[in-house]
Amino acid sequence: MADAVVAEGLSKRYGSVWALDGLDLAVPEGSVLGLLGPNGAGKTTTVRILATLLRPDHGRAWVSGIDVAKEPQQVRRRIGLSGQYAAVDENLTGYENLEMIGRLYHIGKGQARERANELLERFELTDAATRPVKTYSGGMRRRLDLAGALITSPPVIFLDEPTTGLDLRSRMGMWDIINERARAGSTLLLTTQYLEEADRLADDIVVLDRGRAIAHGTPDELKLQIGGERLEVVLENRNEAEIVAQMLSEVGGESTVDSEAHRVVVQVTGTAAGTLAEAVRHLDKAGIEPVDIGIRKPSLDDVFLRLTGQAAA
């Protein structure tokens, strides 16, 4: 399958800092690429270059085979962009925002109105459609901003940290919408600071650090590389921790003991719930009551610790 988005050796310098330092990307048509990284890794810079907002110092990029720097206007017809800070007009209503964006994509007045109403309904904003956006919650603004990117059902969609700062419920709502777009065949490139989000949404993940790709793979490949979910048990004392570590080596994979914190960490090999239940049974049988026990998902920090030996900046 052809690649909808390609970047070769993208570099961008701000002063003496390389925001991007020779980044290569390829997003196959109809797939979702997650750009994962901490603040300052170069995620937003990448999106801004691909969306024609910024020119790279070196390197080239193509969207649907069109050179981003040479024919930006052609690229703009084929992309939708939803940014980190919801760029909707506070003084316009939700409907007016979407209709205006449709008109500026030149899809005609009638179609702009039709699409605006369709998207407001799909994004559960119909009740708020005639209210100025300044009365919207953060989650509603993000949904409206995303709707703006989808007005023309563009083949390629860039989402820059679509859920940063949202509460869990709004975040899950956004995930549904994004997954729906992906199933509809759009090519998506999204940036995120959350491993969980990349895992849920992306077919492929590129981990960025200081403007470079430091890892690339499917979510499963990456999780294998960094270790997936793990069981953590905190005990009363060091002695108990040693015993439990021994005991739980049968429950999961590799186990490690932090003797200072009396904490035992076991890699989950089966299902998380099964592992947890079995661990509890073992502890019960031995008559040991843990201070804390639970399943921990790897965080961005874990990814970085594994890949770079340093915590995320």
Next chain:
Amino acid sequence: MTTATTQAPRLPAVLDVFVTALHDGWVVTKRNLIKIKRIPDLLIFSTIQPIMFVLLFAYVFGGAIQVPGVNYREYLMPGIFVQTVAFGSALTAVGLADDLQKGIVDRFRALPMSRAAVLVGRTTSDLLNNVLVTVVMSLTGLLVGWRIHTGFWPGFAGYLLLFLFGYAMSWISAVIGLSVRSVEIAQSAGFIWLFPVTFLSNAFVAIDTMPSWLQPVANWNPISAVVLALRDLWGNAPEGLARGTGYPADHPVQLSLIWCALILVAFIPLAIARYRRSASR
């Protein structure tokens, strides 16, 4: 994406660019006007200011200077009009800086719309704001005794010239708004340079009262040209009043038009170039 608008027979490229700029510019203008509708306070304050100016100048300065045979209050009025319109155009800087700061310009720049549309829309809505302010100012002026003595067409021509000048000034203001990093800076940078420019003119005092080295500056100042043109077009410049010297004194309307053209020719491309490069972050 191919759409109905692009299926029509292809216009020559230059015309196409122009038509798209007008279409998109109008979409953005409407967006800006909706803001005025939604925040009526903006309108109230932008009309209070000209009323206040007319009354202050009419009653504070108007009585201070006695020129035999001259209605000084009436003489002042074109100066107040031009000053108010020039200050009104400073809103362009504030509006653009606001859009940049809020990321709206990024959204626009990622759309396949005309590169000039945001600027055309902003300057157009600020022009309409200036028209409204001028209507309010004119009514207030009539109340304090100001009149157009020449007739409908010269009077109308005076208004057109005033609006053209305000529009041209908006493009200078646009360059300022796109060059600064925040609304707060735009609010002072957009206005501050207008004080020397408006006061180093014939708007409120006769140029021959200034030090001789300043007189040529005031004489050729575009503000002086427009003020004098309005005084002539509206019959507010009585015989025997100091008008400055040379070409600016003899052909104020011509000089005003030349100034407007020069400003537009210089600042429209500059503003568009700035817009293309502008990045909010």
